[in-house]
Amino acid sequence: MAEVLSQSQIDALLNSMMNSDAAEEPKEEKPEKNWKKYDFKSPKKFTKDKLKLLKGIYDNYGRLASSRLNGVLRTACEMEVLSVEEQRYFEFSNILSENDVMMMLNLKLPDESKNPPMMIHISQKLMVNMIDRMLGGTGDDDDVDSSYTYSEIESALYKKVMKYLLDITRDAWGNYIKINLGDQRLEENPGLFQEISLDEPVAIVLLNVKMQNIDGRITICIPGNLLMNIFNIIDKRKHVDGLYDEGIANSRELIMTRLNRSTMEIKAELAEAQLSMKEVCGLKVGDVIDLNKSRESDVVLYVEEQPWFRGKLGAHNKNAAVKIKQCIQEEAPADK
Structure with a gap:
């Protein structure tokens, strides 16, 4: 005669079956977080806010430069900022090959401090096609690579194109700080440049330029000392401007003190x-004008x-x- 199960035994059997089914269900695997390694031996010099400010400046630079290139090259050019990162100088120098050249731009800050120059590099494919457009060509040669070597005539035209791009730097920074452009020179041996140590922190701004079916990169390397001086001047200006907004008692005196230092003709x-x-x-020496x-x-x-x-x-x-x-x-x- 078959054994009859009690109600408690039936409930226990059902519970065990439900627990076994739950155990067999695969658990959802949570995605692992990717942690970025931080080098405590060489801490970052610029905060995210400073890099965000720098990105905004060069977003404006990209719009101004695109408009300038459209007129000079007579073709549509699009420019956008891909990244703004703090790196060591050797990260920038290592990407340059033996045939690369770069422009050096000295900036004159309001505090008249001496700073290392800013460095700008343009990929050969982009620059060669820009020069081709300036000379009346189509500017669609996609076979140029990093092994290309500039001739003397192309080097002179290289400086001409870079002058169009470098002159915009003053306007791009104009909303934050008044800077003047100093000497501009072409460095044909980037590996021999020694004004900046390899371990010095720099800000690297990478811009992508699209001209017809040609894509190229513009890399701007700003030395850390230069960038720190710029940010210090901007922060001091914000601090002084904030004094007048707080309604302090001697705000009028502060304003008049600054105005009294100005010169008028x-x-x-x-x-x-x-x-x-x-x-x-017909005028000559001795003539009289009534x-x-x-x-x-x-x-x-x-x-x-x-x-x-x-x-x-x-x-x-x-x-x-x-x-x-x-x-x-x-x-x-x-x-x-």
């Missing part, structure tokens, strides 16, 4: 005269090309001088 004008081209060409005005008449003082005062011409300590008599702004309502 002042010139005195007695009268004007108009001459024909024939009369100007101003149709009395020598006792008032002179007008111009401040930055704006008329501000009327005065009397005279002498002071044996030097020509003007004595201010009246403010032109004050007399304007009386003339109405």
